[in-house]
Amino acid sequence: xxxxxxxxxxxxxxxxxxxxxxxxxxxxxxxxxxxxxxxxxxxxxxxxxxxxxxxxxxxxxxxxxxxxxxxxxxxxxxxxxxxxxxxxxxxxxxxxxxxxxxxxxxxxxxxxxxxxxxxxxxxxxxxxxxxxxxxxxxxxxxxxxxxxxxxxxxxxxxxxxxxxxxxxxxxxxxxxxxxxxxxxxxxxxxxxxxxxxxxxxxxxxxxxxxxxxxxxxxxxxxxxxxxxxxxxxxxxxxxxxxxxxxxxxxxxxxxxxxxxxxxxxxxxxxxxxxxxxxxxxxxxxxxxxxxxxxxxxxxxxxxxxxxxxxxxxxxxxxxxxxxxxxxxxxxxxxxxxxxxxxxxxxxxxxxxxxxxxxxxxxxxxxxxxxxxxxxxxxxxxxxxxxxxxxxxxxxxxxxxxxxxxxxxxxxxxxxxxxxxxxxxxxxxxxxxxxxxxxxxxxxxxxxxxxxxxxxxxxxxxxxxxxxxxxxxxxxxxxxxxxxxxxxxxxxxxxxxxxxxxxxxxxxxxxxxxxxxxxxxxxxxxxxxxxxxxxxxxxxxxxxxxxxxxxxxxxxxxxxxxxxxxxxxxxxxxxxxxxxxxxxxxxxxxxxxxxxxx
Numbered sequence: 036x037x038x039x040x041x042x043x044x045x046x047x048x049x050x051x052x053x054x055x056x057x058x059x060x061x062x063x064x065x066x067x068x069x070x071x072x073x074x075x076x077x078x079x080x081x082x083x084x085x086x087x088x089x090x091x092x093x094x095x096x097x098x099x100x101x102x103x104x105x106x107x108x109x110x111x112x113x114x115x116x117x118x119x120x121x122x123x124x125x126x127x128x129x130x131x132x133x134x135x136x137x138x139x140x141x142x143x144x145x146x147x148x149x150x151x152x153x154x155x156x157x158x159x160x161x162x163x164x165x166x167x168x169x170x171x172x173x174x175x176x177x178x179x180x181x182x183x184x185x186x187x188x189x190x191x192x193x194x195x196x197x198x199x200x201x202x203x204x205x206x207x208x209x210x211x212x213x214x215x216x217x218x219x220x221x222x223x224x225x226x227x228x229x230x231x232x233x234x235x236x237x238x239x240x241x242x243x244x245x246x247x248x249x250x251x252x253x254x255x256x257x258x259x260x261x262x263x264x265x266x267x268x269x270x271x272x273x274x275x276x277x278x279x280x281x282x283x284x285x286x287x288x289x290x291x292x293x294x295x296x297x298x299x300x301x302x303x304x305x306x307x308x309x310x311x312x313x314x315x316x317x318x319x320x321x322x323x324x325x326x327x328x329x330x331x332x333x334x335x336x337x338x339x340x341x342x343x344x345x346x347x348x349x350x351x352x353x354x355x356x357x358x359x360x361x362x363x364x365x366x367x368x369x370x371x372x373x374x375x376x377x378x379x380x381x382x383x384x385x386x387x388x389x390x391x392x393x394x395x396x397x398x399x400x401x402x403x404x405x406x407x408x409x410x411x412x413x414x415x416x417x418x419x420x421x422x423x424x425x426x427x428x429x430x431x432x433x434x435x436x437x438x439x440x441x442x443x444x445x446x447x448x449x450x451x452x453x454x455x456x457x458x459x460x461x462x463x464x465x466x467x468x469x470x471x472x473x474x475x476x477x478x479x480x481x482x483x484x485x486x487x488x489x490x491x492x493x494x495x496x497x498x499x500x501x502x503x504x505x506x507x508x509x510x511x512x513x514x515x516x517x518x519x520x521x522x523x524x525x526x527x528x529x530x531x532x533x534x535x536x537x538x539x540x541x542x543x544x545x546x547x548x549x550x551x552x553x554x555x556x557x558x559x560x561x562x563x564x565x566x567x568x569x570x571x572x573x574x575x576x577x578x579x580x581x582x583x584x585x586x587x588x589x590x591x592x593x594x595x596x597x598x599x600x601x602x603x604x605x606x607x608x609x610x611x612x613x614x615x616x617x618x619x620x621x622x623x624x625x626x627x628x629x630x631x632x
Contacts, residue, residue: 060119061085061102063111067120069487075116076145081173083117086132086139089366090273090286090336092346093156094138104159110166116145123335124419126372126428127482130498131491134183141182142169147490149182182491195530198523198553204535205546209234212540217278218255220540225275227260229294230543236301237547237585241554242627250305257302260295261314267354268362270321270337271295285350285363287337289326292318293376297383304387304581315384322377323396328367331399332407333377335370338363370418371408371431374400378438382445386581394445401442404435405459413459414466427483432467433504436460440511444583447576449593460512467505473497477524479505499534502526503545510551514587519555526552551587554626559606560588561625566601567594574615575601582622589626 064085065071075082085102087094101107102117111117122129122137132139135154140162142150150169157165172179195201209231212220220231232253239250262280263272271292272283299315302308326333339346343360378397385394405413407420408431415424416431443456471479478497506522526548535542565575576591579601583589595602599611601618603625610625612618 061098061117063108064102064117064119067118067125069485071116071118072147072487072489078116079145080116081114081150081169082143082145082147083111083115084120084139084141084143085117086120086122086128086135086137086141088122088137088336089364089368090288090338091137092284092286092339095340097138097156101157101159101162107159107162107166110163114170115166123366123368123370123373126418126430127496128492130481130501131496132182140165143490144173144179147488147492148179149491150179152182195527195532195535198549198556201526201530201535202546202549202553204532205530205542205549208535208538209540209543209546213252214278217280218252218259219280220256220543222278223276225259225278225280227263227271227274227291227295228540228543229291229298230547231540232256232298233294233301234543234547234550236298236305237550240301240305240582240585241623243623245628253298254302254306257298257311257314261310264314264317265321265350267350267352267357268321268325269317269319270325271318272350283350284339285346286339287321289333289335289373289376292322292326293373293380296322296380300380300383300387301585312388315388319381319384319390319393322381323392325365326377327396327400328369330403330407331396332369332403333374333400334365334367335373336366338366369404369407369420371404371416372418372428372434374404375431375433375435375438378435379441382438382441383581383584386445386577386584389577397438398442401435401438401456401459409459409462413462414469416463416466423485425483425485427470429467429471429479429481429501429505432463432471433501433508436463436467436508437504437511439463440508441584444511444580444591447580447591449591457512460508464509464512473528476528477521478502478528479525497529499529499538499542499545502529503548506548507544507551510548510555510587511584514555514560514590516555519552522548523552554586554588557628558588558626560590561622562590562592562604564592564595564602566598567596569600571600571615575618578615578618578622582626586626589622 120128132141132152135152138156139152139154140157141152144150150172195204214220214222219225220228235249235253238246259280263275263283265272270287273286273288273291274284276282296315296318299311303311303315322333325337328334341349341360341363346363349357349360378401381393381397384390385397408417409415410417410424415427416435417424418428418431439456439460443453443460446452448457467479470483473480476497479502480495481498481501484493484495502525506526509518509522530545563579565572569575579589579591583591601612603610603612603621605625610621612621
């Protein structure tokens with residue numbers, strides 16, 4: 036009995052303490068810095084770059100078993116400059132090595148030119164052979180295999196003929212990868228990616244007839260996702276293997292959980308099905324109870340493994356059986372992008388369910404990021420609070436900007452609370468243009484580059500996913516004809532045929548951006564006003580705000596005094612609505628495919 040108590044106490048202390056050694060770079064690895072690359076050039080060392088994350092199980096194994104091997108360490112010490120990068124801390128490098136996932140092992144010349152990149156875990160014997168091969172390649176002067184660059188050869192690929200052609204191409208890619216047997220998109224690894232589901236839900240709400248198939252697929256997928264929710268601590272696991280949903284890898288990361296909460300909120304708002312409310316509640320429990328940090332912002336992820344047991348075994352135990360092994364480590368790094376995703380998702384959840392706790396948590400996180408990550412007049416947004424104000428990332432502006440616009444919509448753009456969030460979002464949009472716009476292509480770059488960046492990393496890149504996220508932010512903030520043209524040019528600059536084909540179902544975010552652009556071209560802004568003394572005023576406003584979160588054409592005006600319960604006006608049409616059911620029908624009529632121009 037006493038031994039069991041001591042084990043539990045030690046495990047609890049480990050769980051509460053600092054990050055474990057496995058979350059640190061392997062011994063002998065250097066940080067990414069100009070000094071490190073400078074040393075590699077001076078000593079003519081081959082750069083070995085390990086791109087990893089704090090939550091990645093196989094990254095931990097490779098750090099311990101491969102880079103802990105004395106033979107590997109001896110070879111690295113003689114000829115290589117090993118550098119470690121956390122992909123969550125460097126979204127630009129995460130995008131550049133997106134095809135490889137984690138861990139990525141990349142080799143570069145001392146001048147920073149690509150030699151070779153490899154995907155996934157490599158044992159010590161395997162890596163020793165690879166190190167010998169790389170040295171032979173360099174000794175022979177090449178040629179080098181190089182990297183699978185997701186942004187290469189844009190000049191040789193055709194842009195879409197028009198926006199409709201782009202939508203058709205992206206939708207076809209999505210349709211071709213749906214798994215009719217198990218639900219979800221893609222095999223054999225099953226990822227709970229939110230954009231394909233949200234596309235189906237948004238289409239189903241806007242056009243119940245044409246969107247019926249997409250809606251049914253999305254709801255089937257949301258049901259399958261429930262197998263990925265931790266039944267003890269809440270939160271959703273990152274993915275599952277073998278083409279099934281019950282062979283999960285138990286890391287919990289923000290993009291998966293924020294996206295899933297957003298999707299469950301939409302599903303609950305559309306259907307009222309309690310299953311979606313129950314699933315979302317388990318995610319919110321984890322976010323607010325485990326991931327939230329002091330000050331109100333959120334951390335980045337939770338590891339798969341507990342201090343005393345591998346994640347595959349730990350997560351199959353009930354609460355009592357887990358207790359002696361401690362709690363998987365939470366990465367408390369506070370990033371603007373991840374917090375923006377959570378702010379947006381929690382705001383959707385608050386509007387769908389009426390949760391005051393979720394909305395207050397979203398506002399607290401946004402307030403914290405504005406106070407710790409924003410510089411100057413609100414136009415410089417750093418990824419981390421201590422981040423270099425010269426190293427800026429598009430995903431931070433796009434994701435946090437969407438979170439601010441969601442809060443403005445939830446509080447009401449016409450209210451002082453909403454106006455505060457709009458002002459902050461406008462500053463970010465201005466800064467995004469000043470720091471990241473590429474006048475030549477019309478797109479936004481994924482990141483700024485520094486004078487100290489060399490070779491492969493000195494080139495600015497624009498990705499389909501990054502620009503799509505930015506477009507969704509900008510259209511929600513400024514649904515004007517001029518802004519539409521800016522966003523259309525940006526999306527066309529990166530949405531060539533090669534990028535569409537390469538992204539597969541991962542292009543659903545670009546599809547959602549393209550549909551928003553199409554909606555703005557198809558119909559005018561819709562202004563809604565709810566009478567100040569309307570008997571269902573709270574429910575009517577919540578419905579309008581949910582629709583406004585999906586469709587940037589909807590704008591809610593200050594309350595009317597007297598007259599109809601709800602007035603809905605376009606440039607040419609005004610309709611009067613008396614209750615919630617009529618409001619829902621009329622919104623479909625005004626915003627759907629046959630909407631008046």
